[in-house]
Amino acid sequence: MMRAPFIRCVGMVAFLCLAAACTGMRSIRAPRFGSLKAGKRDYGIDHGITLIRATNGMRIALMQDTRTNLVGVDARYLVGAAEDPPGRAGMAHLVEHLLFTVRAEAGGPTIADELSDTALFHNAWTNSDETHYTAMGLADQLTKLVAIEGRRMQVTCDQLDEATFERERDIVLAEDTWRHTGHETLHDELVATLWGKKHPYGHRVSSREIAQATREEACAFIAAHYTPDRAILVLTGNFRDDTAFKAVIAAFGKLTRRSTAGRTPLEPAVLIGDTSTHTADIDEATAFIFFNAPSWGTSEWTQHTLLAAMLRTELYALNEQEEWITHSSVTQFGGVRAPLLTAVVSVSDPARLDEAVEKVFAAAATLVNERKDVSEPARARLRTSLVSTYDAFEGAGSWIADFPQYSNYNGFFVEELTALDRTTLVEVAMYANAALDRTHSHVARVLPSGKQALTTRAEVPARRREHDLQPWRAPVDPSEANRPLDTSVSRVESKVETVMLRNGMRVLLAHDPRSPLVDARLVFPYGSAEDPLGRPGLAQLTAHLLANDTARLYRRDDAERINFARELGTQLDTSVGERATVFTARGVATFADWHLWRLFWLLDAGIFPDDDVAAFRKSLRASHGKKEEDAEARSLETLRVRLFGAGHPYAQPGPGTKDLLKISISELEAFRERYYRANGATLIVSGGFDVAVMKRTLEELFGEWDGEAPPPPVTVPPSRPETGPNWAAVIDEDATQVSVKIGFSTASDPIRDAAARQVLRAMLEDRVRVVREGLGASYSVSVDYLGGTGGGALLVTSDLEQDRSGKALVALVNELVAVRTRAGTLTEDFVRARRRALSRALADSAGASVLADELETAAKMSLPLSFFDAQAAEIAATTPDAVAAAAAADLSKERMVVVISGPRGAVNATLAATGQRPELIEQLVMDR
Numbered sequence: 001m002m003r004a005p006f007i008r009c010v011g012m013v014a015f016l017c018l019a020a021a022c023t024g025m026r027s028i029r030a031p032r033f034g035s036l037k038a039g040k041r042d043y044g045i046d047h048g049i050t051l052i053r054a055t056n057g058m059r060i061a062l063m064q065d066t067r068t069n070l071v072g073v074d075a076r077y078l079v080g081a082a083e084d085p086p087g088r089a090g091m092a093h094l095v096e097h098l099l100f101t102v103r104a105e106a107g108g109p110t111i112a113d114e115l116s117d118t119a120l121f122h123n124a125w126t127n128s129d130e131t132h133y134t135a136m137g138l139a140d141q142l143t144k145l146v147a148i149e150g151r152r153m154q155v156t157c158d159q160l161d162e163a164t165f166e167r168e169r170d171i172v173l174a175e176d177t178w179r180h181t182g183h184e185t186l187h188d189e190l191v192a193t194l195w196g197k198k199h200p201y202g203h204r205v206s207s208r209e210i211a212q213a214t215r216e217e218a219c220a221f222i223a224a225h226y227t228p229d230r231a232i233l234v235l236t237g238n239f240r241d242d243t244a245f246k247a248v249i250a251a252f253g254k255l256t257r258r259s260t261a262g263r264t265p266l267e268p269a270v271l272i273g274d275t276s277t278h279t280a281d282i283d284e285a286t287a288f289i290f291f292n293a294p295s296w297g298t299s300e301w302t303q304h305t306l307l308a309a310m311l312r313t314e315l316y317a318l319n320e321q322e323e324w325i326t327h328s329s330v331t332q333f334g335g336v337r338a339p340l341l342t343a344v345v346s347v348s349d350p351a352r353l354d355e356a357v358e359k360v361f362a363a364a365a366t367l368v369n370e371r372k373d374v375s376e377p378a379r380a381r382l383r384t385s386l387v388s389t390y391d392a393f394e395g396a397g398s399w400i401a402d403f404p405q406y407s408n409y410n411g412f413f414v415e416e417l418t419a420l421d422r423t424t425l426v427e428v429a430m431y432a433n434a435a436l437d438r439t440h441s442h443v444a445r446v447l448p449s450g451k452q453a454l455t456t457r458a459e460v461p462a463r464r465r466e467h468d469l470q471p472w473r474a475p476v477d478p479s480e481a482n483r484p485l486d487t488s489v490s491r492v493e494s495k496v497e498t499v500m501l502r503n504g505m506r507v508l509l510a511h512d513p514r515s516p517l518v519d520a521r522l523v524f525p526y527g528s529a530e531d532p533l534g535r536p537g538l539a540q541l542t543a544h545l546l547a548n549d550t551a552r553l554y555r556r557d558d559a560e561r562i563n564f565a566r567e568l569g570t571q572l573d574t575s576v577g578e579r580a581t582v583f584t585a586r587g588v589a590t591f592a593d594w595h596l597w598r599l600f601w602l603l604d605a606g607i608f609p610d611d612d613v614a615a616f617r618k619s620l621r622a623s624h625g626k627k628e629e630d631a632e633a634r635s636l637e638t639l640r641v642r643l644f645g646a647g648h649p650y651a652q653p654g655p656g657t658k659d660l661l662k663i664s665i666s667e668l669e670a671f672r673e674r675y676y677r678a679n680g681a682t683l684i685v686s687g688g689f690d691v692a693v694m695k696r697t698l699e700e701l702f703g704e705w706d707g708e709a710p711p712p713p714v715t716v717p718p719s720r721p722e723t724g725p726n727w728a729a730v731i732d733e734d735a736t737q738v739s740v741k742i743g744f745s746t747a748s749d750p751i752r753d754a755a756a757r758q759v760l761r762a763m764l765e766d767r768v769r770v771v772r773e774g775l776g777a778s779y780s781v782s783v784d785y786l787g788g789t790g791g792g793a794l795l796v797t798s799d800l801e802q803d804r805s806g807k808a809l810v811a812l813v814n815e816l817v818a819v820r821t822r823a824g825t826l827t828e829d830f831v832r833a834r835r836r837a838l839s840r841a842l843a844d845s846a847g848a849s850v851l852a853d854e855l856e857t858a859a860k861m862s863l864p865l866s867f868f869d870a871q872a873a874e875i876a877a878t879t880p881d882a883v884a885a886a887a888a889a890d891l892s893k894e895r896m897v898v899v900i901s902g903p904r905g906a907v908n909a910t911l912a913a914t915g916q917r918p919e920l921i922e923q924l925v926m927d928r
Contacts, residue, residue: 029605030554030555030558031554031558031561031562031601031605032600032604032700032701032704033558033561033597034696034697034700034701035696035697035700036561036593036594036597036697038560038561038564038565038594041590041591042590043516043588043589043590045387045390045414045417045516046414047063047390047411047412047413047414048063048064049061049062049063049400049410049412050062050063050241051404051410054228054248054252054253056228056229056252056253056255056256057227057228057229057230057258058228058229058231058232058233058252058255059231059232059233059404060232060233060234060235060248061232061233061234061235061400061401061403061404062234062235062236062241062244063234063235063236063396063400064236064237064238064239064241065236065237065238065393065396065846066238066492067393067492067512067514067515067846067847068139068237068238068393068492068844068845068846069138069139069238069489069490069491069492069842069843069844070120070136070137070138070139070237070238070393070843070844070845070846071136071137071138071139071141071142071145071235071236071237071238071239072134072135072136072234072235072236072237072393072394072396072397073134073135073136073137073142073145073146073149073233073234073235073397074132074133074134074135074233074234074235074236074397074398074400074401075132075133075134075149075152075153075231075232075233075234076130076131076132076133076231076232076233076234076398076401076405077130077131077132077225077226077230077231077232078129078130078225078230078231078232078263078405079092079130079131079225079226079230079263080092080126080127080128080129080130080131080205080335081093081126081127081128081200081203081204081205082128082129082200082201082263082264082266082335082337083200083225083261083263083264084203085217085221087209087212088209088210088212088213088217089203089204089206089207089209089210090172090176090203090204090205090206090207090208090209090210090213091210091213091217091218091221092126092131092205092221093126093172093205093206093210094168094169094172094210094213094218095131095218095221095222095226096124096125096126096131096133097168097171097172098160098164098165098168098218098222099111099133099152099155099222099226100112100115100124101160101164101167101168102152102155102159102160102164103159104151104159108472109472109474110472111148111151111152112773113471113472113474114144114148115135115145115148117474118135118137118141118144118145118148119135119136119137119141119145120136120137120138120839120840120843121134121135121136121137122134122135122136126205127205127335127336128200128201128205128334128335128336128337129335129336129337129405130336130401130405132398132401133149133152134397134398135148135149136237136394137839138489138839138842138843139237139238139239139489140488140489142235142237142239142243142244142247143243143246143247143250146233146235146244146247146248146250146251147247147250147251149233149251150250150251150252150255151251152226153226153227153228153231153252153255154255155222155226156219157215157216157219157222157223160215160218160219162215165215165218169210169211169213171779172206172210173208173210173211174737174779174801175206175779176206176207176208177736177737183280183281183282184204185280185281186278186280186281186282186446187204188203188204189278189280190278190288190333190444191203191204193276193278193442193444194269194271194290194333194334194340194442195269195334199267199269200264200266201266201269201334201335201338223260224259224260224261225259225261227255227257227258227259228252228255228256228257228258229258229259230259232401232404232405233248233252234396234397234400234401235248235397236393236396236397236400237393237846266335266337266338267338268292268338269290269292269334269338269340269442271290271291271292271440271441271442272439272440272442273438273439273440273441273442274442274443275442275443275444275445276442276443276444276445277444277445277446277447278444278445278446278447279446279447279448279449280446280447280448280449281448281449281451282446282448282449283448284326284327284346284347284348284448285346285347285349285350285353285445285446285447285448286327286344286345286346286347286353286446287344287345287346287353287356287357287360287443287444287445287446288333288342288343288344288443288444288446289342289343289344289345289357289360289361289441289442289443289444290333290340290341290342290441290442290443290444291340291341291342291343291435291436291437291440291441292340292341292435292440293332293339293340293341293435294339295336295337295338295339295406296336296337296339296402296406296407297402297403297406297407297408297409298407300431302416302419302420302423303423303427303428303431304341304431304435305382305420306375306378306379306382306420306423306428307341307367307428307431307432307435307436308330308332308341309378309379309381309382310367310374310375310378310428311330311341311343311363311364311367311436312329312330312378313374313377313378314363314364314366314367314374315328315329315330315343315345315360315363316328317363318345318359318360318363319345320611320615322356322359323618324347324348324349324352324356325345325346325347325356325359326346326347326348326619326622327344327345327346328343328344328345328346328360329343329344330342330343330344331344336402336406337406341435343360343364345357345359345360348622350447350448353445353447354445357443357445361438364432364436365436367428367429367432367436375425375428376567377566377567377569379420379421379423379569380567380568380569380570381569381571382420382569383417383420383421383569383588384517384569384570384571384586384587384588385571386413386416386417386420387413387417387516387517387587387588387589388517388571388586388849389413390413390516391515391516391517391687391846391847391848391849392845392846392847392849392850393845393846393847393850394845394847394850399413400412471769471770471773471774473766473828473832474832476828476831476832476835477831478827478828478831480831481827481830481831481834481879481880484876484877485834485835485838485875485876485877486876487838487842487876489842490842491842491844491868491869491872492844492846494510494851495510495511496508496509496510496855496865497509497510497511497691498865499695499698501678501698501699501702501703502703502707503678503679503702503703503705503706503707504678504679504680504681504707504709505678505679505680505681505682505683505702505705506681506682506683506859507682507683507684507685507698507702508682508683508684508685508855508859508865509685509691509694509695510684510685510686510687510848510851510852510855511687511688511689511691512686512687512688512848512851513688514688515589515686515687515688515847515848516588516589516590516688517586517587517588517589517687517688517847517848517849518586518587518588518589518592518595518596518685518686518687518688518689518848519584519585519586519684519685519686519687519848519849519851519852520584520585520586520592520595520596520599520683520684520685520686521582521583521584521585521683521684521686521852521855521856522582522583522599522603522681522682522683522684523580523581523582523681523682523683523684523856523859523860524580524581524582524675524676524677524680524681525579525580525680525681525682525710525713525859525860525862526539526579526580526581526675526710526713527539527576527577527578527579527580527581528540528576528577528578529578529579529649529713529714529716529788529789530671530675530713530714535659535662535663535667536652536654536655536659537654537655537659537660537663538663538667538668538671539576539581539671539675540576540655541616541660541663541668542581542668542671542672543574543575543576543581543583544574544576544616545608545612545613545616545668546574546602546603546606546607546608546668546672547602547606547607547608547609547612548598548601548602548605548606548607549605549606549607549609550562550566551609564594565594565597565598565601568587568588568591568594568595568598569587569588570585570586570587570594570595570598571584571585571586571587572584572585572598572599572602573586577788577860578716578788578789579713579788579789579860579861580859580860581675581676582856582860583599583602583603584599584852585598585599585602586848586849589687589688589689589848592685592687592688592689592690592693592694593689593690593693593694593697596685596694596697596698596701597697597701600701600702603676604701604705608665608668608669610665613665617661620657620660620661621657621661630732631730631732631734631735631739631901632739632901633653634730634901635730635739635741635899635901636741637651637653638728638730638899639741639743639795639897639899641722642721642722642724642726642728642743642897643719643721643743643744643745643791643793643895643897644719644720644721644745644790644791644793645719645720645721645722648717648719648720648790648791649716649717649790650719650787650788650790650791674711675710675711677705677706677708677710678702678705678706678707679707679708679709679710680710682859683698683702684852684855684856684859685698686848686849686851686852686855687848687852688848715789716788716789716790717790718790718791719745719790719791721745721791721895721897722897723894724893724894724895724896724897725893725894725896725897725898726896726897726898727897727898727899727900727911727916728897728898728899728900729899729900729901729907729911730899730900730901731901731902731903731904731907732901732902732903733903733904735901735902735903735906736802737799737800737801737802737805737902738799738800738801738802738805738809738900738901738902738906738907738910739797739798739799739800739900739901739902740796740797740798740799740800740805740808740809740812740898740899740900740901740910741795741796741797741897741898741899741901742795742796742797742812742813742816742896742897742898743793743794743795743796743896743897743898743899744793744794744795744890744891744892744895744896744897745791745792745793745892745895745897746785746787746791746792746793746794746889746890746895747889747890747892747895748885748886748889748890750785750787750792751861751863753882753885753886753889754871754874755837755871755874755875755877755878755882756878756882756883756885756886757785757886757890758837758840758841758871758875759830759833759834759837759875759878759882759883759886760819760823760833760883760886760887760890761783761784761785761794761837762832762833762834762836762837762840763819763823763826763829763830763832763833763883764783764796764815764816764819765781765783765833765836766829766832766833766836767815767816767818767819767829768781768783768796768798768812768815769781770811770815771798771800771808771811771812774811775804775807775808775811778798778799778800778801778808779799780798780799781796781797781798781812782795782796782797782798783795783796784797794890794891796812796816798812800910802902802903802906805902805906805909805910805913806909806910806911806912806913806914807913809900809910809913809914810913810914813898813914816891819887819891820887820888820891820892820893823880823883823884823886823887823888824880824881824883824884825880826880827880830880830883833883834875834876834878837875837878838872838875838876841868841871841872841875842872854868
């Protein structure tokens with residue numbers, strides 16, 4: 001990589017050169033800016049959202065986005081856990097689940113079935129303030145998705161039978177147990193301390209109280225709260241207004257019912273400057289310092305957000321300065337309508353916890369002064385975060401619904417941006433002086449119990465009855481398997497221009513004039529596979545610790561431009577995989593060229609600062625000696641060894657503390673010099689930018705790098721799986737469920753057989769629904785392809801209820817066997833799976849980062865840019881025989897590994913149900 005010529009910096013040149021040698025920097029030189037100009041620039045953004053109030057009280061928001069071929073349908077109900085009836089904490093969450101299970105007619109599909117058949121993705125959540133349903137599908141499914149949401153609002157009690165109610169209630173109770181950890185127990189204690197158990201925020205979203213809930217109570221809750229005047233409907237994506245209006249009128253136009261229950265009034269927590277002490281299953285003594293915060297969407301929210309960002313910066317500096325402070329952060333506690341600003345600090349010595357609290361208060365006190373050095377970068381980062389959220393299609397329905405629910409303005413995020421820009425430091429200082437008042441705070445001191453952190457200990461109650469159902473599947477024409485699929489939907493054409501710099505760097509320019517974001521990524525085709533023997537983690541650490549040299553002296557004009565660039569809010573990220581290292585710079589598109597410069601400056605003149613390396617080693621030493629191994633880690637290690645063979649790189653555990661502490665700055669610099677080169681690298685620039693300006697900037701910055709040929713990549717040896725089937729057990733007496741991982745070492749080709757693999761995966765996903773939707777024995781079951789150049793695996797994972805784990809595991813294995821042995825004749829399964837796989841391949845989301853993700857994948861895997869379009873066509877033409885061949889290659893009994901984790905009794909019972917003899921299974925006891 002060619003460096004700029006040495007330019008004399010201001011003062012003490014000899015001293016600075018000496019310092020540079022200590023940090024691994026090879027020379028002191030002026031930064032190269034090319035023709036970049038600093039200065040204020042206007043950014044004009046129109047949110048493009050239409051907000052309508054229907055005559056029945058429902059609020060409707062529409063945001064069109066023609067950059068995607070998808071639509072999103074989100075329904076927000078103004079009811080949450082705060083509205084749970086007395087003695088029935090968890091009712092709102094239970095109702096959320098129940099409203100997926102109702103059927104329009106006996107034997108017909110449930111709402112969840114219809115969504116699974118129509119949408120590419122659907123989900124829901126409940127918190128203290130809201131219940132939100134979301135679905136995303138191809139654009140031609142808009143009318144059907146809206147109709148499904150309309151039926152959800154029209155649910156009556158006669159559509160919910162007693163057996164379905166009891167089954168879903170048991171599932172919700174099991175989910176609550178599965179999620180319950182020592183941290184949840186601590187959360188309950190803190191909530192009770194801060195608000196009291198009778199406050200609407202005084203209980204969790206789920207609780208054991210619903211074990212006594214009745215169907216009639218759930219129906220009454222639905223009737224009182226699920227009405228148009230309590231709903232916000234958000235439609236996003238590629239649709240025509242007339243089509244959207246017709247769909248909404250047809251689904252909701254005749255609904256005139258009104259809510260019979262108001263919102264539960266909320267009062268903020270009363271904080272009087274006192275302290276409470278707690279004990280929990282945590283690793284280190286930790287203090288939570290609580291301050292009242294304004295509701296989201298109020299006039300004070302912008303000042304509060306800036307204050308929180310500045311406090312986060314101050315606490316990060318405190319963490320860096322003090323060896324005994326091991327962690328610090330700033331977060332939010334409580335619901336949206338009455339939140340608490342929470343500063344968190346952990347210490348290695350419990351005797352110094354109170355001292356840490358005093359330092360937090362001292363750091364908070366400094367924020368009442370004008371701190372431009374802290375506030376402006378924080379303001380810029382918040383600006384970038386806002387723009388990034390707006391630019392992404394996925395998830396838009398949620399943040400759009402926040403505004404009509406919580407704010408009194410219709411400017412949406414544009415108004416947030418405006419408020420962010422006009423808020424002064426004086427206003428933030430005045431707000432901080434009042435908000436961070438110690439006499440209106442609460443300190444919760446939490447001491448370690450001595451038990452392992454994050455273990456789950458709640459007992460799973462016995463279920464009242466068995467719930468075995470046959471999952472509904474959409475009827476299809478089996479003859480469709482014999483012909484290619486036609487589709488009226490196509491992927492959105494993305495114009496990507498390829499530019500080759502003279503030094504061998506490939507540049508992919510994906511210009512999106514609508515995007516207010518720019519996302520630039522530099523992909524080097526080297527990663528963890530290049531870690532030298534005895535130095536695992538070197539590639540990861542090199543990328544993670546590379547930083548800009550901000551401490552040295554610069555010429556005044558250079559320093560001014562550097563400070564200007566640092567205050568633009570560029571988000572810098574790194575990721576390291578087996579075959580690639582990626583550096584990312586993301587920011588507001590108005591300053592696209594400057595965000596690219598930040599990426600260039602990092603890679604061209606970045607160093608490994610002594611302070612950063614020391615801070616990283618401090619965090620390593622703080623965690624050294626703690627029990628790092630848990631049942632999940634042991635299960636994965638056992639699985640990897642059997643899938644890839646002992647000694648294979650994929651079977652090795654990740655780098656440990658001792659490994660990382662051995663790595664020196666000189667080794668980091670050597671790795672960077674060897675592998676971070678222009679020749680063979682790919683630079684991706686996606687989003688809104690001036691194409692001519694960007695091309696000139698690219699040539700002026702990256703075009704000057706040396707084009708020296710890159711080293712050849714390291715060859716990863718092929719996997720050597722053990723002959724199976726192999727079964728293993730990991731004993732974890734703290735577990736409340738039985739964790740199952742079924743892996744197969746794959747033999748199909750991940751690129752050549754990609755289409756058949758995707759159809760096979762969709763077929764397996766449909767078959768294993770029997771465990772979640774049929775038996776009701778699991779919260780979820782996943783099917784994924786994993787691996788790299790040295791081999792791959794197909795992995796099926798699930799957490800099973802102990803009392804049904806044996807039956808559920810037998811069902812899982814039987815479904816896998818059925819697909820392996822009969823994939824070519826399961827024609828209806830094939831038809832449904834190919835449709836699903838094709839819809840996924842066609843799905844083309846919007847946003848600068850989404851397109852950058854796709855281009856990054858192509859660069860890392862050396863794929864042509866047309867690969868994803870071609871894959872959709874290949875899936876449409878895939879045959880049952882091709883899928884049967886993939887099933888035979890990837891579900892081989894001889895390459896199957898099953899790892900079961902849980903309490904000894906439950907593991908033995910699960911194994912016995914499968915016909916395995918527990919005494920012959922290798923049991924890896926966690927505590928030995």
